Amino acid sequence: MNPEVKAKFSTYPDEAKEQLEAVRQLILAVAREKALGSVEETLKWGEASYLVKGGTPIRMDWKPKDPNAIKVYFHCQTKLIETIKEVYRDAFKYEGNRAMIIPLDAPLKEGILSHCLQMALQYHSLKHLPLLGA
Numbered sequence: 001m002n003p004e005v006k007a008k009f010s011t012y013p014d015e016a017k018e019q020l021e022a023v024r025q026l027i028l029a030v031a032r033e034k035a036l037g038s039v040e041e042t043l044k045w046g047e048a049s050y051l052v053k054g055g056t057p058i059r060m061d062w063k064p065k066d067p068n069a070i071k072v073y074f075h076c077q078t079k080l081i082e083t084i085k086e087v088y089r090d091a092f093k094y095e096g097n098r099a100m101i102i103p104l105d106a107p108l109k110e111g112i113l114s115h116c117l118q119m120a121l122q123y124h125s126l127k128h129l130p131l132l133g134a
Helices: 003-009 014-033 080-087 110-121
Strands: 039-043 047-051 056-061 067-076 093-095 099-103
Touching: 003 039, 003 047, 014 047, 014 056, 014 067, 014 110, 056 110, 067 110, 080 093, 080 099, 080 110, 093 110
Parallel strands: none
Antiparallel strands: 039 047, 047 056, 056 067, 067 099, 093 099
16 A cells, blocks of 8 residues: 555544545456556545556545545546446435545445446546446
């Protein structure tokens, strides 16, 4: 784990840290399973950020002003949230066209979330397809 990201994660409450680590592990697993190359893990705007070549950044964070959830952010000019809302309408709550909200007290929907993360990690090869090939 990138030392800056590790330090940031250490500031979160345990429940948030566990959810964020679970999402991080899904990102790494999808990149490995789909042979997408190495994942760049950095801190951007104070949030953990993940990127592979050919993808769009995935950021995630927990904030004290919304203490019962973590958020997974995508670039607002992509079609990701629009597509996820269309395909998985009731799977998540959303924040505009930029974030999926994942409650801390709900089990992680690993299969659905993995597919969403995969679309982000492969975004530039999917962006021309209807519903990003979903």
